[in-house]
């Protein structure tokens with residue numbers, strides 16, 4: 001089950017990931033922020049936290065519980081985001097984050113730019129997924 005966390009159902013959240021105070025503050029004060037949680041057997045498996053800024057979406061973070069990684073859950077969350085937000089999407093990822101890069105490229109995100117030393121001595125990669133590509137490839 002994938003649910004959209006809002007102020008009203010924040011109790012679902014169990015503090016495994018981003019600190020709850022930060023989350024509450026984001027949802028209260030940032031009208032652009034959205035968070036989808038993946039829940040299975042009453043357990044939060046992971047979340048995707050993103051911003052919808054007019055005509056585009058920025059993925060701020062996606063995270064799956066350590067012991068649940070590499071089971072397709074990250075892919076489920078990305079697919080749900082694509083279903084809900086029919087817009088161009090951008091994100092920033094560490095050049096050495098192989099699982100994340102695999103997940104994005106598998107979902108038609110394309111590397112657009114390199115931000116030198118964005119993560120101290122490691123580069124950041126800017127990825128983008130054009131909405132038009134989705135229509136084309138998901139037929």
Ligand SMILES: CC(C)(COP(=O)(O)OP(=O)(O)OC[C@H]1O[C@@H](n2cnc3c(N)ncnc32)[C@H](O)[C@@H]1OP(=O)(O)O)[C@@H](O)C(=O)NCCC(=O)NCCS
Nearest residue numbers: 062063064069070071072073074075092093099100102103
């Ligand atoms: C990045 C992350 C969200 C991916 O979620 P996940 O549920 O583990 O990913 P999935 O199981 O859906 O796998 C997606 C693809 O990546 C591959 N993959 C995932 N983890 C992998 C690993 N450790 N080694 C090799 N490939 C891996 C999968 O094989 C799959 O590709 P395939 O379908 O071609 O086989 C997860 O690793 C995570 O929480 N990382 C820590 C937080 C993070 O770095 N977030 C990204 C910030 S930009």
